[in-house]
Each structure stands twice: as structure tokens, then as C-alpha cells.
Amino acid sequence: MTEEGTGGPLPVVAVVGRPNVGKSTLVNRILGRRAAVVQDVPGVTRDRISYEALWNGRRFTVTDTGGWDPRAEGLGASISRQAEHAMRTADVIVLVVDSTVGATDTDLAAARILRRSEQPVIVVANKVDDERSEANAAELWSLGLGEPQPVSALHGRGSGDLLDLVLDALPEAPRGEPEEGGPRRVALVGRPNVGKSSLLNRLAKEERSVVDSVAGTTVDPVDSIITLGGEEWRFVDTAGLRRKVTTASGTEYYASLRTEAAIQAAEVAVVLLAADEVISEQDQRVITQVVEAGRALVIAVNKWDTLDEDRHAQLEREVERDLARVRWASRVNISAASGRGVGRLADHLRAAIASWETRVPTAELNAYVRQLVQETPPPARGGRAPKIKYVTQADVRPPRFVVFSTGFLEAGYRRFLERKLRERFGFAGTPIDISVKVREGRERPRG
Structure with a gap:
């Protein structure tokens, strides 16, 4: 997936269906990588999970959901609520049905609700692995949601045609107001x-x-x-x-x-x-x-x-x-x-x-470190005490410092420097990284 313009939210495609019909496998096929958990056990996906997808230059969000079962109780009922929420907030709904089983009572119940949806609904007849299986897909016209799309999520058969349909159904912009900035x-x-x-x-x-x-x-x-x-x-x-x-x-x-x-x-x-x-x-x-x-x-x-x-x-x-x-x-x-x-x-x-995200001004940083080194110089190594010549903060998120020295600084002294930098400049709640570059000679290195 390539990085494209990241401004504003993306349209949402919700992948729904009863347990174990291959929703997560289809999501992985759309993404082109193994992102959603797939295991041959019904109910592995228990929440709604969103991933960013790209097809023919168009970015969109794919939401994988737990198995939809209107008669579920307990944990199953919780899963159903997650799936229903995804349906309410999606721009396009993809209903996945196992073509080898046909339309079950649960599929029919889901279709009755989806027929009232304002959003476009695409029926995927999954597990159509060859031409002989396509007759099973045709039987899913009975759901009343239009032409079923024969797909093999596992092998990729028909997935490109499905994605073309999804792009055609997607709005130019997602429903809802774009967020200012990002949380x-x-x-x-x-x-x-x-x-x-x-x-x-x-x-x-x-x-x-x-x-x-x-x-x-x-x-x-x-x-x-x-x-x-x-x-x-x-x-x-x-x-x-x-x-x-x-x-x-x-x-x-x-x-x-x-x-x-x-x-x-x-x-x-x-x-x-x-x-x-x-x-x-x-x-x-x-x-x-x-x-x-x-x-x-x-x-x-x-x-x-x-x-x-x-x-x-x-x-x-x-x-x-x-x-x-x-x-x-x-x-x-x-x-x-x-x-x-x-x-x-x-x-x-x-x-x-x-x-x-804190950045310490270079002049303030070096003034503090010079005073610190005068009071507590680094220990000698091999009979020669290294001298710290210059310190610069190379980066933030997290803060990274580079110490230019005439010799190697022991790990204990680097920990001492970290502790003192925290005492002086804070950094509560963030790791900080201190690396040492050994430079011989009198010339001051450039930051």
C-alpha cells in the first residue's frame, strides 16, 4: 500500500455476516496481507476492527466485524451489537455468505435488516473456488439484495471484480464531518x-x-x-x-x-x-x-x-x-x-x-552539560579521561541526544547523563536516548 494524501477521514466499508463465513479472510484478501486474525474456529473476530486499504489509487477503510447473529445471547449478543454498529456507520456494506451452505435463517434475517439500509449493500457469495460452484452463488439472489458476487476469499478468485464494485459504490467523501487535525x-x-x-x-x-x-x-x-x-x-x-x-x-x-x-x-x-x-x-x-x-x-x-x-x-x-x-x-x-x-x-x-516532543535549545543544553562535566567528569578509560566537547539534541518523539567526545563513555556515565538531563529538563513519561560519537582533535563538531 502506498502513502497518499492523508487529509481527512476515509470512506468506510463494513464487512459483515454470520460467524465463520470467511469475513476475515476476505478482509486479508482486500488488504493484500494477513492483517485480520484467521483461524478455522467460529467467532475468532469478536470486535470491529478497522484497516486502511488501497485499490486502483483509491484509499478507504475496511472494518472487519464479529459474526452477526440476531438470536445470539451473552457474548454472542455483544458481538452482534458491534457488527450492527459497523453497519450504521459504514458507507458501503459487504454481506458475506458461505455459498457452499446457502442462505441460512441468520443470513435471511440479516438481509431483512439490510434491505432497509440507506447504504449500498453488496452480497459476496464466498467459497466459490471454480466455475462449478457458481450455481451456488446464483441461489443467493433469494436474499433480495441484488446480484451476488462470486468470490473465493481464500484463493482470490473474483476479488478484483468485487473491489471494483466497492469503489463504484463508495461516496466521494465519507459520511460525517471531517475531523480537525487528528486525535x-x-x-x-x-x-x-x-x-x-x-x-x-x-x-x-x-x-x-x-x-x-x-x-x-x-x-x-x-x-x-x-x-x-x-x-x-x-x-x-x-x-x-x-x-x-x-x-x-x-x-x-x-x-x-x-x-x-x-x-x-x-x-x-x-x-x-x-x-x-x-x-x-x-x-x-x-x-x-x-x-x-x-x-x-x-x-x-x-x-x-x-x-x-x-x-x-x-x-x-x-x-x-x-x-x-x-x-x-x-x-x-x-x-x-x-x-x-x-x-x-x-x-x-x-x-x-x-x-x-520536548526539544532543549542547543545553547542551554551545552551550558548545562559543561557545568555538569566540570563537577563530575567522565571516568578515565585506559589511563586517559575522555572529554565531552559538544552535545546536540538530534531528534524528538522520543528525545535523542548525541554526545561528541574524545573517547568512549562508559554505560554508567551515560546513565548518569540521562538522570541529570531528566532532573534539569523533565522528560517525565518518555524514554530518552543518548548516543556517543568519538571525535579526535580540537575542532568542534558541527551539530
Whole structure:
């Protein structure tokens, strides 16, 4: 997919249908890559998930949805509501039907609702792998939604013709008013069952993510535009990370890849920890992902209000010991269930992003470092003490500093410089990077 003009929102194509008819496979075919979770188990996609697609020079958003079942109860009913929401907000609706099964009662019920839709509806007869199967597709005229389009999402047969139809049906501009600017992007991450979806629903003040008592209900990132602290934010609720991507398999492998991609696409990550559980290896791994991606970091400790004073004190000791390497991270104690402390999250996000985007004036930076080096010079190495000649801030988002020195600076001294830069200039909530370039001679390097 090529980068094209990014101004304004894109028209939306919602892919809907009952469970296990191949919606996610079709979405992957449209995107030309494996983005949506696909597994031979009904109900793998449980939320509505949006991806950006490109066909014949036209960009649009494809929304994958959970299986649509008007008779569903419990978790199934939640999935249905997500699919129905996608239908209400889409510019074009693609109804996927399994041509090898034919129109089921659920398909007919969906078609009855869709016939009342103001948006164009395209019926996809999926799993038409050869000419002999096309007769099955013709039977889907009975849905009353026009000519069924025979497609094999798995093998790609007919997908180009389908995309041409989609482009013909798309409006020039999406429904709704274009947003001014773009909301700041927040990745909501953490290991399974710490309350990420519950927090997202609390923030959104609606059932935006499917919440179930089974750990790992969310398998795809889910975008939500949320107003918090008088400002709009784009939150992405992601799958809980259980193990390393290299050792995960199946659905978990692809969910882990997309969680990693969500962190990369975000500006700030909220890592959710469970106050009633010890800080685990999985928690540490999630935090490492955020730091290595160079994103601003807010640590939100969930279920804080359920603890007694002894556990509060114990948790503080755990944080001090186990999260010492990210003492700079912004931290807020919350309760997703009751809403306590959630309102403070906006201030922490704003402060972390401000630090992430901070640039220190070169003159001020060098004046401070010169004074610092006079008071605490770098230790000698090989009988010769290196001299710091010049410091420049090379980048922001996150802040990156380059130290020009006559010799190698030990890791301990680089950590000392980082600590002192934080004390002087802040940088709460953002990682900072300090690299050293060794330059011999008397000439001052150019910044």
C-alpha cells in the first residue's frame, strides 16, 4: 500500500455476516496481507476492527466485524451489537455468505435488516473456488439484495471484480464531518485479563469492546475515538500479550504482531497492571516493547481501590524494585470498574506526550552539560579521561541526544547523563536516548 494524501477521514466499508463465513479472510484478501486474525474456529473476530486499504489509487477503510447473529445471547449478543454498529456507520456494506451452505435463517434475517439500509449493500457469495460452484452463488439472489458476487476469499478468485464494485459504490467523501487535525494515538496494552477492555468501555462510556470473563477475549486491536479531559484521543485496545511473538502460535501469533504494530503506530502507550497481582514477566515484556519502540509511557495500576493498606505498601515496593528502569514513566492509580482515578488519565497522557516532543535549545543544553562535566567528569578509560566537547539534541518523539567526545563513555556515565538531563529538563513519561560519537582533535563538531 502506498502513502497518499492523508487529509481527512476515509470512506468506510463494513464487512459483515454470520460467524465463520470467511469475513476475515476476505478482509486479508482486500488488504493484500494477513492483517485480520484467521483461524478455522467460529467467532475468532469478536470486535470491529478497522484497516486502511488501497485499490486502483483509491484509499478507504475496511472494518472487519464479529459474526452477526440476531438470536445470539451473552457474548454472542455483544458481538452482534458491534457488527450492527459497523453497519450504521459504514458507507458501503459487504454481506458475506458461505455459498457452499446457502442462505441460512441468520443470513435471511440479516438481509431483512439490510434491505432497509440507506447504504449500498453488496452480497459476496464466498467459497466459490471454480466455475462449478457458481450455481451456488446464483441461489443467493433469494436474499433480495441484488446480484451476488462470486468470490473465493481464500484463493482470490473474483476479488478484483468485487473491489471494483466497492469503489463504484463508495461516496466521494465519507459520511460525517471531517475531523480537525487528528486525535493523539494511544495504545492500550498489557497482559491478558488486567482490565484493558473494561477501561476502554469506562472511557468511552459505552460498550465499545467486547468484555468477557475469559482471558484473551480481545484478539485484534480496536480503535475508539474517546473524549477525555476535554480532548479527543484515539485509543486502540489490543490483545493481551502472553508470550514472546517468536514462541506464540496461531491466533496468538498474529494478535501479538498486531499489538506490536499498535505500539509502533501510537504516540503514547498506557500499560495496564493489575494491582491485586504481582508484577510479572509478561508485564515487564510489554513495558520493554513500549520502551524499545521509543513511545511515551503511562503506567496505569488497575483495581487499586480493591486493596488494603498492606497490599498498597507491598505494591509500592514491587514498583520501586521491578520497574526501577522506568522510574521516569508517568503513573496513575485507577479503577476501571468504578471509574475512580480514570479522569486523571488525560493529564498524564498530555504530560507524557509533551515530554516526548520536548526539544532543549542547543545553547542551554551545552551550558548545562559543561557545568555538569566540570563537577563530575567522565571516568578515565585506559589511563586517559575522555572529554565531552559538544552535545546536540538530534531528534524528538522520543528525545535523542548525541554526545561528541574524545573517547568512549562508559554505560554508567551515560546513565548518569540521562538522570541529570531528566532532573534539569523533565522528560517525565518518555524514554530518552543518548548516543556517543568519538571525535579526535580540537575542532568542534558541527551539530
